[in-house]
Amino acid sequence: MGFIKEDFLLETKSASRLYHEFAAGMPIIDYHCHLSPKDIAENRRFNNLSEAWLEGDHYKWRAMRSAGVKEKYCTGDGTAEEKFAQWANTVPKTLRNPLFHWTHLELKRYFDIDEFLNPSSADQIYRNASEQLSEDPSFGTKSLIERMNVKVVCTTDDPKDSLIYHRQNNESNPVSKVYPTWRPDGVLGIEKGAKFVSYIQQLAEVADQEIHSFEDLKEVLQQRMDHFAAHGCVISDHGFKCLPKGSVDEGKANTLLIKALNGGFLTPAECDDYQSTLLDFMGKEYAKRSWAMQLHIGVIRNNSKRQFENLGADTGFDSISDAKQADRLCLFLSRLDEENLLPKTIIYNLNPADNYVIGTMIGNFQDGSLAGKIQMGSGWWFLDQKEAMEMQMNALSNLGLLSQFVGMLTDSRSFLSFPRHEYFRRTLCNLLGTEMENGLLPNDINWIGGMVEDICYNNIKNYAFATNTDF
Incomplete structure (x- = not known):
């Protein structure tokens, strides 16, 4: 059987209580993702697990290539069954990569499949999940969002987009709102x-x-x-190697x-x-x-010119940049601040070496108008795994106020990625619960639990959606 048990990632009794009593039931605001608003509005149904799970997922493609899988079975013309077989063959090789955790969390949460994915189990898992996706009416995109208790999804949209699908969804779907x-x-x-x-x-x-x-x-x-x-819309987003x-x-x-x-x-x-x-x-x-302004900094995109010419962008050939960030970031924020026109800002760094740069930078421009007006964003892209999320939260705790943190997002193109919020919440609760039991934090479950609830949901609700009465 699998290993996604009740206390997965929770190493102490306090961590377990924090998660199950405070974090698990909190709704989700996924305030940055790359889901298709068209797929949501039309309640797209997936024909099989490969279509739902492997389509557009460059995290998996990178792992598959590293395991020796040919491009035909990543982005090429391999059949859905062939691509899934190659992914199943890759999964056992992903031990200690977050993909191993995410894979089994998603199988468990969406399909109630509690066994390891490997070549021996692949066919049964593929048939079971594909049947649910294609035949069960509760597996359309809207239901996949709703079953994870997601109240808001914020997609990523070009200024010239009509936003017709956002309007269609929000007129017909009162459960989960979709904003641009x-x-x-x-x-x-x-x-x-x-x-x-x-x-x-x-x-x-x-x-x-x-x-x-x-x-x-x-x-x-x-x-x-x-x-x-x-x-x-209440949020903007920008991506830069450096400003x-x-x-x-x-x-x-x-x-x-x-x-x-x-x-x-x-x-x-x-x-x-x-x-x-x-x-x-x-x-x-x-x-x-x-509006809140999101700044994603520190990425080198399309490193392989050959693969970019063959496959295009967002296919798994990006990496962390070691560009210097502090001076440019300070110049931009200070310039807006001088005119008292610095918006709410969330800064995500892709290079973990910049954790303390961002952790100190955000304190320079807090002005008392809103708690946590300038935010250090959650672990992003290569840093949205347990170790790096802990590093981000430790830096924020040491240099700012973790209690005001607006928490996690998926940054994903997959409708099966919402358990990443659970993964973050378990990591957060384990971090705090361990320190409670070590005497580094007060042994007050309601006090610390309230902080957990804020980070999971309340802070981002108050930060970006306080005037919204639609959810």
Whole structure:
């Protein structure tokens, strides 16, 4: 039998009590993910376990490649059965990788399958789970979300998106709300030449307004932000290797935008100037709208040029960057703070070496207007596993206030990934419960339990959704 028992990851009696009495029953707000709003609105049904589990999951693809699996069975044209067989053959080799834990948590929570996935069990597990997915009406995407007690899902959306599927879902599904997140990569990507020009043209068409200047661009972005806000958006998101460090000058940004739209080449320094000016503008807009701004920093994307050309982005060839973050981050936050237009901000670092940089940086810009206004984000991407989550929480505890932490998210493209919240909650409770029993924290289960409830749900509810009465 499997090992996902009642006290999985819980090493003490206090940890067990904290989890079962306080954490387990708390609802989930998944405030950053990459789920398809179309799949949710249409209540997509999956034909088999491979479709639900392996489609788009670059975590699994990386492990499979490392185990010697050919690309045909990762992103290629292998059949669903062949791909699952290769994943089942890989799982026993993932011992001590979080994929081993997540795999068995997901089998247990969604399909009540409590056995190890390996070549011997693969066929039975595949048939059992696939039958539930394809035949049981409670296994549509909406039900997969609801059964994990998810109240809110925030997807990741381009400014030119219509958001029609968010509207359809929220009009028809009162249980789990789906809100958009503003992710303006395209409008910042001036270094992409013709692709950038094409994007700006598409954005202008959606807004029904021409874009020939930086002022035009600002007006269009404000219009699109209004559109997002009307669909429940309260959060933006940005991803960077490191923040741009150019000058903030709208006149210069206007010249550079016109140059780019006319097919001109921009130097890296000029791209920095444009991006810094635009990011500064958007940050102030977020503050005016009481949106939270998420900054994901420290990733090198598409490391393998060969595989990027073959497979495209988000296929498992990204890694941690060792770029210096502190000066650029401080410059940006301080610039907005000087004008009292620094929005609520959540900073996620991908390099664990930056834990203490971020842990100290967030304290520089708290202003008393909201508890935990500037947040150190949860363990992200390569750091969303037990060791790194503990490292993040220890850094935050030592340098800030863990009690104000807005907790975990999935950052996932999979509808079967919500047990990652359970994984985080068990890790949190084990950390606190162990310290209770070691005398490092008060032996007051209700006090510490209340803190657990806040980190699991209450803090993010009050931080981003306090005025929302839809859930």
